[in-house]
Amino acid sequence: MTKNNSDNNYESQQGEPMNTASSSLADVSKQRASQKQPGSAPMGTGLEARGVHAWFGSHLALEDVSLDFAAGTVTALIGPSGCGKSTFIRTINRMHEFIPTAAMAGEVLLDGKDVYAPGTDVTKIRLQIGMVFQKPNPFPSMTIGENVLSGLKLAQLKVDNKEELLEECLVRAGLWNEVKDRLGAHAGGLSGGQQQRLCIARSLAVQPKVLLMDEPCSALDPGSTLRIEETISELSKSMTIIIVTHNMQQAARVSDYTAFFLSEGGPGRMIEVGPTTEIFTRPRDIKTENYVSGRFG
Amino acid sequence: MTLLENKSAATPAPREITTKPRVSDKIFRGVVTSFGMSALVILTLIGAFLAYRGYQTFHSQGWSFLTSYSWDKTTDENGNTVSSFGVGAMLIGTVLISIVAIVIGVPLSIAMALFLTFYAPARLKTLLVSIVDLMAAFPSVLFGLWGFFVLMPMANYWAKLIYKYLSWIPIFNAPQPFFERSPFIAGLVLAIMIIPIVTSVSREVFAQTPLDRIQAAYALGATKWGMIKAVVFPFGSSGVVGGAMLGLGRAFGETVAVYTVLNIVFAPNWHILFGSGGNIASLIILKWGEASGDETTALLAAGFILFVMTLLVNMFANFIVRQTLKSGK
Amino acid sequence: MTITQVKPQRPWKATNREIGTTVGVLVASALISYLLVLLTGLKGKIGFIAGFILISTILQVAVGVRKFGRKALGDNVALSLIYVGASLVFLPVFSILYMAIKQGIGGLHASLFTETMFNASFLDPIDKGGLLHALVGTLYLISIAMIISVPMGILTALYLTEIKGPAAGFIQFIVQAMSGVPSVVAGLFIFTSVILITPVKTSGFTGALALAVLMIPTVTRTSQEVLLLVPHDLREAGLALGATQWKTVATIVVPAARNGLITATILGIARIAGETAPLIFTIGGADKLNLNPFKDYQSALPFYVWKGLTLGTPESLQRAWTGILILLTLVLSLFIAARSLGGKKMSK
Numbered sequence: 001m002t003k004n005n006s007d008n009n010y011e012s013q014q015g016e017p018m019n020t021a022s023s024s025l026a027d028v029s030k031q032r033a034s035q036k037q038p039g040s041a042p043m044g045t046g047l048e049a050r051g052v053h054a055w056f057g058s059h060l061a062l063e064d065v066s067l068d069f070a071a072g073t074v075t076a077l078i079g080p081s082g083c084g085k086s087t088f089i090r091t092i093n094r095m096h097e098f099i100p101t102a103a104m105a106g107e108v109l110l111d112g113k114d115v116y117a118p119g120t121d122v123t124k125i126r127l128q129i130g131m132v133f134q135k136p137n138p139f140p141s142m143t144i145g146e147n148v149l150s151g152l153k154l155a156q157l158k159v160d161n162k163e164e165l166l167e168e169c170l171v172r173a174g175l176w177n178e179v180k181d182r183l184g185a186h187a188g189g190l191s192g193g194q195q196q197r198l199c200i201a202r203s204l205a206v207q208p209k210v211l212l213m214d215e216p217c218s219a220l221d222p223g224s225t226l227r228i229e230e231t232i233s234e235l236s237k238s239m240t241i242i243i244v245t246h247n248m249q250q251a252a253r254v255s256d257y258t259a260f261f262l263s264e265g266g267p268g269r270m271i272e273v274g275p276t277t278e279i280f281t282r283p284r285d286i287k288t289e290n291y292v293s294g295r296f297g
Numbered sequence: 298m299t300l301l302e303n304k305s306a307a308t309p310a311p312r313e314i315t316t317k318p319r320v321s322d323k324i325f326r327g328v329v330t331s332f333g334m335s336a337l338v339i340l341t342l343i344g345a346f347l348a349y350r351g352y353q354t355f356h357s358q359g360w361s362f363l364t365s366y367s368w369d370k371t372t373d374e375n376g377n378t379v380s381s382f383g384v385g386a387m388l389i390g391t392v393l394i395s396i397v398a399i400v401i402g403v404p405l406s407i408a409m410a411l412f413l414t415f416y417a418p419a420r421l422k423t424l425l426v427s428i429v430d431l432m433a434a435f436p437s438v439l440f441g442l443w444g445f446f447v448l449m450p451m452a453n454y455w456a457k458l459i460y461k462y463l464s465w466i467p468i469f470n471a472p473q474p475f476f477e478r479s480p481f482i483a484g485l486v487l488a489i490m491i492i493p494i495v496t497s498v499s500r501e502v503f504a505q506t507p508l509d510r511i512q513a514a515y516a517l518g519a520t521k522w523g524m525i526k527a528v529v530f531p532f533g534s535s536g537v538v539g540g541a542m543l544g545l546g547r548a549f550g551e552t553v554a555v556y557t558v559l560n561i562v563f564a565p566n567w568h569i570l571f572g573s574g575g576n577i578a579s580l581i582i583l584k585w586g587e588a589s590g591d592e593t594t595a596l597l598a599a600g601f602i603l604f605v606m607t608l609l610v611n612m613f614a615n616f617i618v619r620q621t622l623k624s625g626k
Numbered sequence: 627m628t629i630t631q632v633k634p635q636r637p638w639k640a641t642n643r644e645i646g647t648t649v650g651v652l653v654a655s656a657l658i659s660y661l662l663v664l665l666t667g668l669k670g671k672i673g674f675i676a677g678f679i680l681i682s683t684i685l686q687v688a689v690g691v692r693k694f695g696r697k698a699l700g701d702n703v704a705l706s707l708i709y710v711g712a713s714l715v716f717l718p719v720f721s722i723l724y725m726a727i728k729q730g731i732g733g734l735h736a737s738l739f740t741e742t743m744f745n746a747s748f749l750d751p752i753d754k755g756g757l758l759h760a761l762v763g764t765l766y767l768i769s770i771a772m773i774i775s776v777p778m779g780i781l782t783a784l785y786l787t788e789i790k791g792p793a794a795g796f797i798q799f800i801v802q803a804m805s806g807v808p809s810v811v812a813g814l815f816i817f818t819s820v821i822l823i824t825p826v827k828t829s830g831f832t833g834a835l836a837l838a839v840l841m842i843p844t845v846t847r848t849s850q851e852v853l854l855l856v857p858h859d860l861r862e863a864g865l866a867l868g869a870t871q872w873k874t875v876a877t878i879v880v881p882a883a884r885n886g887l888i889t890a891t892i893l894g895i896a897r898i899a900g901e902t903a904p905l906i907f908t909i910g911g912a913d914k915l916n917l918n919p920f921k922d923y924q925s926a927l928p929f930y931v932w933k934g935l936t937l938g939t940p941e942s943l944q945r946a947w948t949g950i951l952i953l954l955t956l957v958l959s960l961f962i963a964a965r966s967l968g969g970k971k972m973s974k
């Protein structure tokens with residue numbers, strides 16, 4: 001498990017001397033790199049964003065983002081507030097278009113096929129690209145069990161063994177032991193962290209290839225955050241995960257790759273992307289370096 | 298140590314905060330409060346006056362006022378007038394017509410509310426909402442006129458059709474094939490009249506569906522209708538029920554439109570296609586012109602009953618709607 | 627930095643092909659329904675509409691399922707039915723407007739507005755006599771009802787929003803209950819409480835009283851909504867300056883809500899201008915001009931229409947249609963005035 005005991009490590013690393021904060025981050029991500037085990041075959045061939053732009057009306061919010069997410073990896077998107085990270089992931093699962101004045105350009109390729117291609121069934125895309133939101137949003141009118149399986153009901157998917165799937169999803173989300181005796185209870189009675197894990201289980205039930213997580217832990221306490229980060233590590237063995245986070249330590253703990261977004265008064269752009277260890281120890285761009293070393297943000 | 302001891306002493310009780318208001322404020326508060334009570338006063342007065350006046354009738358007719366089907370004054374051989382007033386037939390009619398109105402009007406209103414909230418193009422939405430609200434401003438006598446000249450011939454045709462194929466169901470049967478001015482047509486007109494209010498309440502409830510739940514449903518790959526079933530309906534169902542009850546209250550009290558398109562007969566009629574019926578409100582205006590003495594009192598008693606009916610339905614409806622909007626389930 | 631040459635697109639919007647398919651479905655449904663009406667026993671406009679609904683739903687569902695599979699069945703059926711439901715609601719609105727204009731416009735003539743029915747009978751053709759007395763009556767009714775209801779309504783709303791006494795929740799409930807009082811009951815109430823017992827007899831004034839009973843809840847509710855929209859900071863600013871509550875409300879809150887309060891008034895007037903039932907018990911319905919609203923029978927537009935309608939002859943019905951056209955114009959103008967004043971607030 002990712003134990004962070006490098007907070008007190010002031011020794012400098014190889015390469016350019018960096019200040020304390022980022023060297024401890026670097027340690028963490030180095031630890032993770034060494035602990036990642038090859039999991040079962042990842043689903044799909046990954047996701048690629050090519051030249052993605054996003055508008056709200058005439059206001060360009062996101063400019064020319066191209067990212068290639070390899071299957072089975074965890075990519076963290078970091079950067080200060082308002083630089084388009086959430087907008088970006090919403091263009092991936094086509095949630096951006098719900099805003100009445102929204103517009104976009106570019107392509108998002110899932111297994112090589114553009115999700116915006118004319119004639120695409122958008123609901124099928126969202127089955128393959130799941131999303132977990134910042135604020136946990138289980139359906140209050142359903143029980144815990146019904147919540148987990150709600151995705152199947154909505155998509156009218158037939159499954160042979162519902163109970164098995166239910167248990168599997170809750171186990172993978174790290175919630176099974178806490179709720180196995182009360183699957184018939186209403187979802188509203190769970191704590192924030194439990195609700196968020198329930199939402200993760202819910203997304204898993206439809207077996208997505210990609211899971212988008214929009215600051216999933218920002219509304220939770222540190223204990224729940226840790227549990228969810230453990231879950232992310234496990235999940236990444238069977239799907240591609242993209243997580244937006246404000247918390248750099250979290251990015252270092254869970255991700256294989258990190259992309260840094262920044263908006264300098266204009267549209268948000270992706271400044272730099274690379275393996276997490278490198279972003280935090282040897283970033284190529286001075287702006288990245290300033291951000292990860294805490295000089296702003 | 299002294300510090301610690303002080304710390305463990307109990308926190309002081311909060312001080313009572315008082316103010317001595319200025320005279321102008323006292324007057325202001327007094328005036329506004331008394332006017333604020335005016336609604337309560339008026340409502341109570343309405344009930345009181347009608348009950349007082351109608352008391353005579355209740356006294357002489359007893360409970361049969363509610364159940365009897367006859368409404369006449371006869372002179373017996375001694376020259377005494379014997380009156381027998383009963384609103385039973387009219388009560389049945391009120392309920393029947395209102396049910397038809399609800400059965401037709403509420404689904405249409407829900408469809409309209411869903412359309413306006415989730416399907417209408419953004420640019421047209423304001424205009425379309427205005428058109429629906431406009432319906433609420435139409436005078437009821439206009440509905441009567443239109444119902445008589447435009448709707449009745451069409452509804453007549455459909456009544457004949459329903460009678461032809463469905464008369465084995467008792468409610469669609471009729472003692473004679475006389476379909477002009479039936480409760481069916483009155484219910485149709487009423488349905489159109491209650492649509493604005495039911496739509497308005499439903500729309501308000503639908504629009505307040507929490508966005509995060511809507512997004513959760515879409516993110517799981519739901520279609521628009523799937524999302525509505527999973528999120529909007531559970532959230533707003535009780536609000537819609539409240540709206541439907543408000544429509545029911547309105548239907549109970551509708552006078553002029555019903556009077557125009559319904560053939561008012563003092564006999565209970567459960568066959569909605571058959572041209573005979575009535576509701577309490579139209580009874581009152583039908584008989585008012587020529588009524589005198591105890592007949593007038595009987596009409597006032599009928600008015601009291603109508604008042605109580607609509608009051609109860611409305612209070613219950615408003616209670617339900619407020620609960621939905623407040624709890625934000 | 628880089629010149630953006632990329633154009634914003636909306637790939638999720640209906641493509642021309644999709645729009646074309648939908649139009650095709652509608653046209654095909656219309657044609658098929660038309661054929662059905664011609665060839666089978668289905669008759670008339672309603673037959674056509676019913677057929678159209680059925681066929682278009684089937685076609686729409688077929689198209690949707692072919693494109694997206696069985697899963698899309700429910701969504702497409704719902705889509706079709708919802709559009710159908712909405713259209714069915716809009717149809718009567720336009721039909722009513724159309725009828726009112728078509729039937730009423732034939733009776734319009736200048737002397738309509740200058741003469742009364744004193745020298746003419748409802749059975750005479752429309753060009754004899756006019757509805758001046760009814761117009762004047764309606765004017766009186768509206769004015770007096772306004773004078774009574776607006777202060778009472780706004781003060782009640784002020785109680786609910788500014789003072790918020792312990793009974794406020796209860797009073798709110800009562801106001802809502804009061805808005806459900808049927809118009810017949812309002813008329814009966816004034817009859818029993820005023821006409822029967824007090825020296826004030828059937829007149830324009832008593833009619834106005836009955837209308838006020840109906841108008842007060844409307845004014846109260848709308849005023850309350852409007853007053854609640856006034857930002858709380860304004861009130862706090864006034865109180866922080868040391869003003870009394872009464873001064874704050876009178877000089878800051880009410881002027882800030884002024885437009886909305888006018889809207890509330892207009893909506894209240896629109897509500898009662900077309901009411902017929904309460905007038906039957908309270909104004910008597912005269913045929914001549916009565917300039918004294920406190921004495922003697924009075925007429926009003928809805929009453930005029932009602933009289934024409936109940937008499938049932940072609941001439942009297944013509945009067946009814948023309949009268950309703952004028953009444954409708956009045957109500958619609960009020961409604962539009964209220965909307966344009968209310969502005970954003972009204973279109974939720």
